Amino acid sequence: MPTLDDLSTPCLLLDRDRLVRNLARMQAIADRLGVALRPHLKTAKSVEVARLAVAAGAKGLTVSTLKEAEYFAGHGFHDLFYAVSIVGRHVPRLLQLARSGVVVQAGVDSAEAARQVVAAAGATPLAFRIEIDCGEARGGLGPDAPELLEVARLLTAGGHRLMGVFTHAGHSYDVRDVESRRAVARQEQAAVLAAKARLVAAGFACETVSCGSTPSAVNAEPVPGVTELRAGVYQFGDLFQAGVGSHGLEDIAVSVLATVIRKRPDKNTLLIDAGAFALSKDRATATLGPGLDAGFGRLADESGALIEPPLYVKHAYQEHGLVTSASPIDYHRFPLGARVRVLPNHACPTAAAHDRYRVVTGKSVVAEWERVNGW
Amino acid sequence: MPTLDDLSTPCLLLDRDRLVRNLARMQAIADRLGVALRPHLKTAKSVEVARLAVAAGAKGLTVSTLKEAEYFAGHGFHDLFYAVSIVGRHVPRLLQLARSGVVVQAGVDSAEAARQVVAAAGATPLAFRIEIDCGEARGGLGPDAPELLEVARLLTAGGHRLMGVFTHAGHSYDVRDVESRRAVARQEQAAVLAAKARLVAAGFACETVSCGSTPSAVNAEPVPGVTELRAGVYQFGDLFQAGVGSHGLEDIAVSVLATVIRKRPDKNTLLIDAGAFALSKDRATATLGPGLDAGFGRLADESGALIEPPLYVKHAYQEHGLVTSASPIDYHRFPLGARVRVLPNHACPTAAAHDRYRVVTGKSVVAEWERVNGW
Numbered sequence: 128m129p130t131l132d133d134l135s136t137p138c139l140l141l142d143r144d145r146l147v148r149n150l151a152r153m154q155a156i157a158d159r160l161g162v163a164l165r166p167h168l169k170t171a172k173s174v175e176v177a178r179l180a181v182a183a184g185a186k187g188l189t190v191s192t193l194k195e196a197e198y199f200a201g202h203g204f205h206d207l208f209y210a211v212s213i214v215g216r217h218v219p220r221l222l223q224l225a226r227s228g229v230v231v232q233a234g235v236d237s238a239e240a241a242r243q244v245v246a247a248a249g250a251t252p253l254a255f256r257i258e259i260d261c262g263e264a265r266g267g268l269g270p271d272a273p274e275l276l277e278v279a280r281l282l283t284a285g286g287h288r289l290m291g292v293f294t295h296a297g298h299s300y301d302v303r304d305v306e307s308r309r310a311v312a313r314q315e316q317a318a319v320l321a322a323k324a325r326l327v328a329a330g331f332a333c334e335t336v337s338c339g340s341t342p343s344a345v346n347a348e349p350v351p352g353v354t355e356l357r358a359g360v361y362q363f364g365d366l367f368q369a370g371v372g373s374h375g376l377e378d379i380a381v382s383v384l385a386t387v388i389r390k391r392p393d394k395n396t397l398l399i400d401a402g403a404f405a406l407s408k409d410r411a412t413a414t415l416g417p418g419l420d421a422g423f424g425r426l427a428d429e430s431g432a433l434i435e436p437p438l439y440v441k442h443a444y445q446e447h448g449l450v451t452s453a454s455p456i457d458y459h460r461f462p463l464g465a466r467v468r469v470l471p472n473h474a475c476p477t478a479a480a481h482d483r484y485r486v487v488t489g490k491s492v493v494a495e496w497e498r499v500n501g502w
Numbered sequence: 503m504p505t506l507d508d509l510s511t512p513c514l515l516l517d518r519d520r521l522v523r524n525l526a527r528m529q530a531i532a533d534r535l536g537v538a539l540r541p542h543l544k545t546a547k548s549v550e551v552a553r554l555a556v557a558a559g560a561k562g563l564t565v566s567t568l569k570e571a572e573y574f575a576g577h578g579f580h581d582l583f584y585a586v587s588i589v590g591r592h593v594p595r596l597l598q599l600a601r602s603g604v605v606v607q608a609g610v611d612s613a614e615a616a617r618q619v620v621a622a623a624g625a626t627p628l629a630f631r632i633e634i635d636c637g638e639a640r641g642g643l644g645p646d647a648p649e650l651l652e653v654a655r656l657l658t659a660g661g662h663r664l665m666g667v668f669t670h671a672g673h674s675y676d677v678r679d680v681e682s683r684r685a686v687a688r689q690e691q692a693a694v695l696a697a698k699a700r701l702v703a704a705g706f707a708c709e710t711v712s713c714g715s716t717p718s719a720v721n722a723e724p725v726p727g728v729t730e731l732r733a734g735v736y737q738f739g740d741l742f743q744a745g746v747g748s749h750g751l752e753d754i755a756v757s758v759l760a761t762v763i764r765k766r767p768d769k770n771t772l773l774i775d776a777g778a779f780a781l782s783k784d785r786a787t788a789t790l791g792p793g794l795d796a797g798f799g800r801l802a803d804e805s806g807a808l809i810e811p812p813l814y815v816k817h818a819y820q821e822h823g824l825v826t827s828a829s830p831i832d833y834h835r836f837p838l839g840a841r842v843r844v845l846p847n848h849a850c851p852t853a854a855a856h857d858r859y860r861v862v863t864g865k866s867v868v869a870e871w872e873r874v875n876g877w
Contacts, residue, residue: 135568135595137877169820191821193510211775211821214763214838220510236764239838265822266764266773297819388589389611389641398641400586404854405877408783444672445544445850446566446586447640463589463614475820479779479855482876501857502512502780 129492131429131466136386137405139481140468141496142431143488145380146176146362150183152374153344153361158184160349160356165189165208167339167359170475173484174202175496176362189339189357190231193220198499200229210293210339210357212236212258212266215243225251232290234258236267238277245285254288256335257326261318262311263297270321279331291335292322293357299342303415305372312347315340320352345373363474367411370419381478382427382468384485385448387461396441397450397461401469403443407476424469424477426450430490431468434460440469504867506804506841511761512780514856515843516871517806518863520755521737522554527749528719528736529559535724535731540564540583542714542734545850548859549577550871551737564714564732565606568595573874575604585668585714585732587611587633587641590618600626607665609633611642613652620660629663631710632701636693637686638672645696654706666710667697668732674717678790680747687722690715695727720748738849742786745794756853757802757843759860760823762836771816772825772836776844778818782851799844799852801825805865806843809835815844 131140150166157164166180169191177188177199187206190196196209197220205228212234213221224231235241236258244253257278260267268275282289296315299308319336326333337355338347344358363381364374385401403423412421422439436454443449448469450456461467471477478484479500486494506515525541532539541555544566552563552574562581565571571584572595580603587609588596599606610616611633619628632653635642643650657664671690674683694711701708712730713722719733738756739749760776778798787796797814813831817824823844825831836842846852853859854875861869 135877136591212763214761216511216761216839217775237838239765240763243838264766264769264771265817265819265824386589386591388587388615390614391639394639396639400592403784403851408785408851409778410783442640444640449640463612463618464591476778476783502510 131384131487131490131492134384134485134492136466137383137401139478139484140382140384141484141486142380143486143493145378147179149362149364149374149378149380150180153358154184156344157356160347160353162353163355165337165355165357166362167191167210167357168195168199170359170478171362172478172498172500173496174199177204180362189359192502193217194502195499196224196231200224200227200231205229208232208256210234210295212240213244214240215247218244218247221253222248222251225253230254232256234293235278235282238274238281241278241281245281245287248285248287250286252286252288254290255282256290256293256337257322259292259294259318259322261294261296261315263295265295265297267294270318270325275322275325276329279326279329283331289331289333291333291337292319292326293335293337293339294319295339296343297340299340305346308342308346308371312343315343316347316350316353320350323352341368341373342371360474363478365471365474366421366425367415367473370412370415376433379470381474382431382470383424383477385467385469387463387465387467390458390461390463392458395451395456397456399448399450399467400446401448402446404445405480406440406443406448406469406471407473407480408443409473409476411473421472423448424471427468427470429466429468506759506862506865506867509759509860509867511841512758512776514853514859515757515759516859516861517755518861518868520753521551524737524739524749524753524755525555525558528733531719532731533559535722535728537728537731539731540712541737542566542585542732543570543574545734545853546737547853547873547875548871549574552579555737564734567877568592569877570874571599571606575599575602575606580604583607583631585609585670587615588619589615590622593619593622596628597623597626600628605629607631609668610653610657613649613656616653616656620656620662623660623662625661627661627663629665630657631665631668631712632697634667634669634693634697636669636671636690638670640670640672642669645693645700650697650700651704654701654704658706664706664708666708666712667694667701668712668714669694670714671718672715674715680721683717683721683746687718690718691722691725691728695725698727716743716748717746735849738853740846740849741796741800742790742848745787745790751808754845756849757806757845758799758852760842760844762838762840762842765833765836765838767833770826770831772831774823774825774842775821776823777821779820780855781815781818781823781844781846782848782855783818784848784851786848796847798823799846802843802845804841804843
């Protein structure tokens with residue numbers, strides 16, 4: 128069996144045991160909330176991860192791009208939700224999927240968009256959910272927006288199925304204490320339930336009531352009427368999620384394997400061959416303040432154990448990472464050629480920098496899984 | 503001939519006329535400086551761009567990854583420099599290339615690394631350049647470091663060719679006025695020339711004296727003894743380089759084509775279907791201050807003309823970009839489904855988010871060129 132020594136760096140590692148544990152933990156949260164888990168594959172973009180999530184109890188998948196929809200459909204996943212509100216230009220790829228027998232639900236969040244998709248779909252019935260803005264102010268209609276009923280009317284009059292409502296509490300990432308995250312989770316649930324109540328009162332079907340976001344999921348309480356949870360990053364975890372308490376540091380399943388290529392004891396630095404392209408420029412932990420700000424990533428050793436005192440990637444050049452520490456670096460641990468794992472600020476963009484996972488248990492490489500990047 | 507209307511969004515556009523103009527301009531700078539231009543393909547990662555650069559007068563290519571080296575070698579480019587200082591673990595891929603008849607020069611910047619590469623190379627002669635630190639404090643040896651001669655001795659005693667010295671003035675990105683950039687360019691030239699003088703005095707060959715970085719290149723004056731220039735980002739240009747005066751806004755050759763998917767006049771925002779994954783999270787222009795800070799990108803219209811008053815991507819979610827402006831947005835210009843081009847902060851990471859270029863002149867798509875991402 129190959130080991131880490133057989134890999135060229137930088138490359139993306141995925142710890143299988145941690146992944147399986149993370150999948151089980153979120154499934155247990157969904158079970159406790161009494162909702163279906165429709166995991167968001169925007170992070171993993173992997174059919175192997177999707178299969179493990181379904182084996183753990185997930186019902187259907189959420190995707191972030193039409194390319195993901197096409198990829199998962201091609202691998203036999205036929206219950207898909209594209210959690211982006213679309214316009215007429217996006218309909219041809221949905222029609223292509225529908226003609227192959229796969230109806231991918233998509234979002235709609237304005238009357239203008241509803242008119243476009245109805246016109247573009249022609250006689251082919253599609254399935255839609257209406258996006259609700261629960262406070263993030265990204266996409267979606269407010270739960271009390273008059274346009275909500277107009278969208279429902281346009282879609283159903285056009286011969287399409289209205290499957291329900293969904294929202295994304297992206298602002299759960301912006302609050303810094305547990306009580307505030309609980310409040311966001313309640314706000315999220317209340318928004319979709321209020322929207323559903325208006326739709327049902329007006330005579331529309333609204334079977335699915337769907338909430339998203341890992342921080343709000345782990346801080347939610349059961350509320351009758353909410354039917355679905357769409358978290359994604361929990362599958363891998365990262366330094367930001369650990370920083371806000373969504374999981375522990377020991378749960379982070381993805382990392383970037385890198386090689387030490389230079390030592391500068393005069394500056395208390397190391398140089399590794401993983402830079403901004405392998406790690407991403409995401410600095411999510413910068414918002415968490417001193418003590419939790421991990422620069423461009425925190426170092427673990429080759430086996431995945433956190434290095435103490437902590438080492439951080441302080442600067443990320445295109446293909447170089449400059450590592451430093453608040454304490455003197457123990458250079459005896461790092462001969463040139465030594466391997467380290469860099470834990471990411473934010474699992475999604477770091478994983479997106481790579482085309483595949485080297486799946487590991489300890490130092491053994493047990494599998495190689497592809498990713499479906501791009502659009 | 504296909505047009506932008508035939509493309510799914512988001513996708514990466516490359517304006518061929520601007521690219522050709524940018525290549526010619528840097529070649530003219532190299533000619534004026536009396537040095538060979540060995541363009542860095544870390545930005546473009548494209549054999550088509552490399553061919554155009556060579557047609558414009560470039561001598562050899564610089565690459566940032568061994569995968570690029572393998573890719574360009576496979577396309578018939580046999581004069582390559584991997585501008586990263588390596589350790590023993592990186593040697594097997596160089597040996598593989600050497601066995602196929604392509605010697606890729608690589609960097610070395612410590613005696614420990616020199617010992618490792620000599621041991622790993624065995625009896626196969628390779629070619630190296632010694633990396634010099636001209637003030638960036640990333641990699642490289644100071645021009646006066648005693649270790650410099652030790653590295654030269656180890657490499658040549660191991661049977662390898664010492665081709666010269668190189669440096670990268672990455673700190674040219676950190677200074678904010680023309681005189682300071684000129685000073686960095688002088689510092690860069692002085693550092694490699696001082697290192698060369700020591701090597702030559704000690705009896706070593708040092709044919710190549712190579713400088714890098716687009717901002718220092720456009721601000722350099724001719725200095726006898728410098729033989730090579732290795733800039734890269736000039737090929738495409740970006741908002742950061744325009745902000746520091748390396749070129750004009752009208753020279754930016756890459757952009758991300760996106761579709762307007764939502765309008766929020768109540769918040770003076772637009773939502774587009776290009777977010778952090780399509781644009782990257784690079785915020786290089788943030789360091790340029792008000793007036794030049796372009797958020798996550800500045801919008802041009804479908805034909806490539808800058809939109810005035812300016813529209814910027816203020817927030818970059820994974821697959822959504824939230825666009826806003828200091829002035830009221832003219833919503834009549836943006837029906838849902840309208841197309842815009844987002845100019846990048848930093849061309850390198852934005853291009854790296856995509857697997858190919860749609861090469862355009864105006865709204866016509868004249869070619870599709872692949873990129874060699876990853877490692």
